Amino acid sequence: MVKNDNEVYKSVLEKGLSQRDRIEDAISKIFDENEIRNIFLVGCGGSLAVMIPCKYILDELSDITVNVYNASEFVNLNPRTFTENSLVIVSSYSGKTPETVKAANMAKAKGAPTIGFMGKDDTPLGEAVGFAFANHAETGVTDSKIIMLYQIVFNVLKKRGEYERYEEFMKSLEALPEGLVKVKETVEQRAKEFAEANKDEKQFLVLGSGILDGEAYAQAICIFEEMQWIHAQHINSGEFFHGSFEIVREDTNILILKGEDLSRPLGDRAEAFSKKYSGKVTVIDTKEFELKGIDEEFRGYFSPLVCSAVLDRYSKHIADVRNHPLSKRKYMGIVEY
Missing domain, CATH: 3.40.50.10490 (Glucose-6-phosphate isomerase like protein; domain 1)
Incomplete structure (x- = not known):
C-alpha cells in the first residue's frame, strides 16, 4: 500500500x-x-x-x-x-x-x-x-x-x-507547492496502472532533453537501477536518433519526459518515432498539468518539478507492486567500493 x-x-x-x-x-x-x-x-x-x-x-x-x-x-x-x-x-x-x-x-x-x-x-x-x-x-x-x-x-x-x-x-x-500536490493527485491512478503494467519489466529506455535531461538521468540510474535493480538507459532525446533508436522493437519499453522548454521539439520527435515502432511507450508531458498561479512564461522552467512530482508517484507504486522498497540496496553503503 x-x-x-x-x-x-x-x-x-x-x-x-x-x-x-x-x-x-x-x-x-x-x-x-x-x-x-x-x-x-x-x-x-x-x-x-x-x-x-x-x-x-x-x-x-x-x-x-x-x-x-x-x-x-x-x-x-x-x-x-x-x-x-x-x-x-x-x-x-x-x-x-x-x-x-x-x-x-x-x-x-x-x-x-x-x-x-x-x-x-x-x-x-x-x-x-x-x-x-x-x-x-x-x-x-x-x-x-x-x-x-x-x-x-x-x-x-x-x-x-x-x-x-x-x-x-x-x-x-511560491505557488508551486499547492500546484505540485494537485499534480500528484491527478496522476495517482495512472501511477498505479504504470506500476502494474511494468512490474515485471527488465529494461527501460528513459528519454529526456533540455531542462529535463537531468530528470531522465536520475530516473534511469537512481530509481530504476539503484533503487529497483532494473536495467535502464538514459538517453538524451536528441541523441536518441544517433544510435539508440536502432534497438527499438515492438516490445521495447520506453519512458519519454517532455517539458515546455525550448527543447520540446526533441521530445516530440522522439515520441513520434517511438510510438510508430514500439507498443510500450509511456510519455510524461508537463503540458498536461494545470498549475494555478504560475505565469505561463515560467512553465518551461518548472518542468523538472512537475516531472519529479509525477515520477515520485510512479516510482513509489512500482516499488510497492514489486515488493522492492526504494531504500533496498545490495552494495551502496554496505560494502567497500
Missing part, C-alpha cells in the same frame, strides 16, 4: 521557499566580495542530476559559464578554469559522500566561494562549505532542493542585471 504523503511533501517545499532571505543574503555576499567568472555544479548521482536544470537556465539567460561535474572527475581533473573566482555549488544528501566533500574542501582551499546542499548541516559537507542549506525530510527532498537552487539561479541573474522579472518569478515559485 502506497501512503499519501502530500501534506509532508507540501511542507517540505514550503521549507525550501522559506530560505529565500538566506539565499538572497548569500548571493549578495558572494558577488559583492568576489569577482565571479564562472560556476561549477558538482555532485554525484541524483545530487548531480538535480542541478542540471540550473545549467540549462543559466545557459539560456546568462553569459556566465556554467560547468557540471561528477565530483570525482572534478577533484581528479581540477579544471584549469576553476579558480578563486569560481562559485562552486555542491550537493550530497547524506553530507558524507567522500568525493563531494573532497570537492568542497578543494574549493575552500582555493578560496572559491561555496554553497552546499545536504540533509543535515552538521555533516562533513555542511562544515566544508561557506553557505549550507539543509533539507532533511521523509519525502520531497529533491523538489525542495530544486526550489532552493532556482532561488539561487534567479538571484544570480538578478545580481548580474540579466533578468528583470525576478519578483514575478518568485511569485510563481
Whole structure:
C-alpha cells in the first residue's frame, strides 16, 4: 500500500521557499566580495542530476559559464578554469559522500566561494562549505532542493542585471507547492496502472532533453537501477536518433519526459518515432498539468518539478507492486567500493 504523503511533501517545499532571505543574503555576499567568472555544479548521482536544470537556465539567460561535474572527475581533473573566482555549488544528501566533500574542501582551499546542499548541516559537507542549506525530510527532498537552487539561479541573474522579472518569478515559485500536490493527485491512478503494467519489466529506455535531461538521468540510474535493480538507459532525446533508436522493437519499453522548454521539439520527435515502432511507450508531458498561479512564461522552467512530482508517484507504486522498497540496496553503503 502506497501512503499519501502530500501534506509532508507540501511542507517540505514550503521549507525550501522559506530560505529565500538566506539565499538572497548569500548571493549578495558572494558577488559583492568576489569577482565571479564562472560556476561549477558538482555532485554525484541524483545530487548531480538535480542541478542540471540550473545549467540549462543559466545557459539560456546568462553569459556566465556554467560547468557540471561528477565530483570525482572534478577533484581528479581540477579544471584549469576553476579558480578563486569560481562559485562552486555542491550537493550530497547524506553530507558524507567522500568525493563531494573532497570537492568542497578543494574549493575552500582555493578560496572559491561555496554553497552546499545536504540533509543535515552538521555533516562533513555542511562544515566544508561557506553557505549550507539543509533539507532533511521523509519525502520531497529533491523538489525542495530544486526550489532552493532556482532561488539561487534567479538571484544570480538578478545580481548580474540579466533578468528583470525576478519578483514575478518568485511569485510563481511560491505557488508551486499547492500546484505540485494537485499534480500528484491527478496522476495517482495512472501511477498505479504504470506500476502494474511494468512490474515485471527488465529494461527501460528513459528519454529526456533540455531542462529535463537531468530528470531522465536520475530516473534511469537512481530509481530504476539503484533503487529497483532494473536495467535502464538514459538517453538524451536528441541523441536518441544517433544510435539508440536502432534497438527499438515492438516490445521495447520506453519512458519519454517532455517539458515546455525550448527543447520540446526533441521530445516530440522522439515520441513520434517511438510510438510508430514500439507498443510500450509511456510519455510524461508537463503540458498536461494545470498549475494555478504560475505565469505561463515560467512553465518551461518548472518542468523538472512537475516531472519529479509525477515520477515520485510512479516510482513509489512500482516499488510497492514489486515488493522492492526504494531504500533496498545490495552494495551502496554496505560494502567497500
